[in-house]
Amino acid sequence: MFTLRKTERFEQEVKKSRFLAAAGPAGSEEEARAFIAGCGSQDAGHNCWAFRIGGVYRFSDDGEPGGTAGRPILQAIEGQGLDRVAVVVSRWFGGVLLGTGGLVRAYGGTAAMCLRAAEREAIVDLAALSVVCAFADEGRIRASLAGIAGAVADSADFTAEGVRLLVRLPRDRLDGFIRTVADITRGQADIALPEG
Numbered sequence: 001m002f003t004l005r006k007t008e009r010f011e012q013e014v015k016k017s018r019f020l021a022a023a024g025p026a027g028s029e030e031e032a033r034a035f036i037a038g039c040g041s042q043d044a045g046h047n048c049w050a051f052r053i054g055g056v057y058r059f060s061d062d063g064e065p066g067g068t069a070g071r072p073i074l075q076a077i078e079g080q081g082l083d084r085v086a087v088v089v090s091r092w093f094g095g096v097l098l099g100t101g102g103l104v105r106a107y108g109g110t111a112a113m114c115l116r117a118a119e120r121e122a123i124v125d126l127a128a129l130s131v132v133c134a135f136a137d138e139g140r141i142r143a144s145l146a147g148i149a150g151a152v153a154d155s156a157d158f159t160a161e162g163v164r165l166l167v168r169l170p171r172d173r174l175d176g177f178i179r180t181v182a183d184i185t186r187g188q189a190d191i192a193l194p195e196g
Contacts, residue, residue, distance in 0.1 A: 001122075002121060004121075006024065006118075008118035017094040019110040020090045022039035045093045046062045048091070050086075053083065053084050068107065069107040070107075072105075072108030073108065076108050076112040080112070082115065089110050124150050125172075129193050130193070132162060133181070138156070140184045141181055144180045154167070
């Protein structure tokens with residue numbers, strides 16, 4: 001699955017009606033709703049939208065006939081294998097009725113063209129874990145993280161016995177990292193998934 005790297009816009013005219021799409025990344029439903037609120041045009045007749053974040057998806061026809069706007073926008077998101085994405089398509093009526101089929105094509109097509117133009121990035125499933133180690137081992141553990149794309153030590157807490165690192169890294173690299181930490185610390189590190 002992929003998400004978008006940044007916000008993308010696309011505009012087209014369909015039978016004198018103007019359609020403007022804005023698509024962007026959204027990591028949560030709150031982010032998606034904020035994006036939608038921020039990208040809708042106040043002077044447009046309709047601001048139709050859809051978002052998908054994992055198993056959560058929502059869409060709105062914003063006054064257009066049912067099923068002619070929000071659902072086609074959502075289908076454009078899903079059809080391109082995207083997740084964690086929100087799309088708003090604003091319409092300014094140009095005086096020519098498009099009919100239900102024309103609205104479906106216009107909203108879905110505008111969203112799809114906007115998404116095709118957008119810069120994408122792969123969604124990486126991250127795992128979080130806690131590593132408690134001796135002070136002398138911290139630098140080598142951090143150095144081993146530097147060789148893993150997307151890995152980061154979020155924070156460190158110092159205790160009388162050593163250091164507690166909170167680490168995030170791609171889930172598919174988790175087993176190898178745990179073996180590396182065991183080697184570096186000669187099996188003395190305490191490695192655990194954080195509570196919650």
